[in-house]
Amino acid sequence: MNAGPESGRGVAAARPRRTEATIVLESRLSSIATFEGFVEGLGFLDAPERDRLTISGGEILDNIVKHAYPVLGDTVVLRASRRRPGGPLLLGFYFRSPAFAAFAAKEAEGSSEPLFDPAHRRWRGIGLAMCRNLARKVSFRPGLRMDRIFLEFGGREGGSKKEAI
Amino acid sequence: MTQLDITVHNDHHRLLLSVSGPINSYTFTDFQEKVYKAIAQADTAVDMEHVTALSSAGIGVIMTAMEDAETTGHGFAIVNPSEVAKLAIDSTGFGDRFPIVKNLKLA
Numbered sequence: 001m002n003a004g005p006e007s008g009r010g011v012a013a014a015r016p017r018r019t020e021a022t023i024v025l026e027s028r029l030s031s032i033a034t035f036e037g038f039v040e041g042l043g044f045l046d047a048p049e050r051d052r053l054t055i056s057g058g059e060i061l062d063n064i065v066k067h068a069y070p071v072l073g074d075t076v077v078l079r080a081s082r083r084r085p086g087g088p089l090l091l092g093f094y095f096r097s098p099a100f101a102a103f104a105a106k107e108a109e110g111s112s113e114p115l116f117d118p119a120h121r122r123w124r125g126i127g128l129a130m131c132r133n134l135a136r137k138v139s140f141r142p143g144l145r146m147d148r149i150f151l152e153f154g155g156r157e158g159g160s161k162k163e164a165i
Numbered sequence: 166m167t168q169l170d171i172t173v174h175n176d177h178h179r180l181l182l183s184v185s186g187p188i189n190s191y192t193f194t195d196f197q198e199k200v201y202k203a204i205a206q207a208d209t210a211v212d213m214e215h216v217t218a219l220s221s222a223g224i225g226v227i228m229t230a231m232e233d234a235e236t237t238g239h240g241f242a243i244v245n246p247s248e249v250a251k252l253a254i255d256s257t258g259f260g261d262r263f264p265i266v267k268n269l270k271l272a
Contacts, residue, residue: 033167127221130256
């Protein structure tokens, strides 16, 4: 894992540098704790960014674990990256699942209103709305080799324009 | 912090739940059980100052607790939520409906 700003010398130090960190998680709910620890350790985030990533990233991971079964290889790769200091922040989820595209399509068509689940005695269906409100952009890109979900955040240099999926 | 800790105190005529750690999909059932049990018995305040994460599962429990409070006639309040808990509540788009107070005296 490569967390924290890269150190540079000479000409390289003067250029904006991409900063990123990657973690491989098992596709299970207990990995949410590992994910929260991963975000906590990202030195290139400020506190508000860390909070946004913790909440929205946890929601996406929860959805993958619950709705992408079976995840091939039982792993989800997460990568947090920023291309330049203060620039937009991207959190990518990479996994392989024959099931998730159908779930995502259903979610895209469905109501964004929360629903009460009497079996579990709690309100549900709030997570994706939370992600959309926390991130500038939420996107799902199914693929033959890999499914990908991206959360994009505005960064510290302004430009927090919202984009819907 | 990866573990959720919840302590329940009798605070005069109400129950005070002090929560620390993450309320996420992996941990929320303990939170759910203790909050529902408390609200069925008495006025309940949930101190969320030391909550390190709050997922939609936790939000869903709080929403149900708010309704249970109306049904039972008991009071319910969220006390001094951490920044991440406040952000999670606000991110629902209806954060103004949650009974948030800054301190116990206002609960």
